[in-house]
Amino acid sequence: MSDELRQTLINLQQRGQDAARSLQAVRAQLNARERDKKLTTLTLREIEQLPRDPNQANCYRAVGRMFVQESRNNVENTLRAKMKEATDEVSILEKKAKYLDGEITTAQNSIRDILQEQAASS
8 A cells, every 4th residue: 555545544534533523522512502492492481371460470580690580571582582592503503413424424435435446456
């Protein structure tokens, strides 16, 4: 096996490993965003069940180590914005995961093709 071919194989293998590492990180981020989205959905669902009268139901928002009273509308709007942001991030991360999965497959196929050509020529 020539040095040039060996170097090409090493580069392809490195590219595949880098993509696999990145894919693992993206999947971890994706799981975290999905968890945030579920938590936000559940919280919003519970807040929507509260009475609309501000004198009957108090809503609070966490700020650091304390809670600040806010109107129900502000809390709902904040949660909806957070849910939309999480949905957008999930969409982006899914596209990134699909791309990285393709990169891994491409690197593996390239390595396989090179090795098959090398075996056929030997």
